[in-house]
Amino acid sequence: MPTSTVDGEEFLVWIRNELPASTEADERARLIAAERVRVAELVEQGIVRRLWRVAGRRENVGIFVAATPNDLHIALESLPMFPHLNITVVALADHVSDPGIGRPS
Secondary structure, X not given: OOOOOOOOEEEEEEEEEOOOOOOOHHHHHHHHHHHHHHHHHHXXXXXXXXXXXXXXXXXXXXXXXXXXXXXXXXXXXXXXXXXHEEEEEEEOOOOOOOOOOOOXX
């Protein structure tokens, strides 16, 4: 559970890992370990709310929260693997029929 929460907008973030296959094993291991630490920090800060692995691919999809798109970019850019990530971001808006926010009377 996050110890602090970020107020802001929700973003659907699709991340494809494009780390070259030619990357040395020790560098790959270092990057993966550093990435796990940084993502845990973003979870603790309340920025990463949900994260799923895309089955059969080197991809993840998650729900991130940030006050502004620029703040989201700063968080994503802080990932150690950022230079090797292909990231697609979609800003999300509430939908009146979303069962998570209730239905209109």
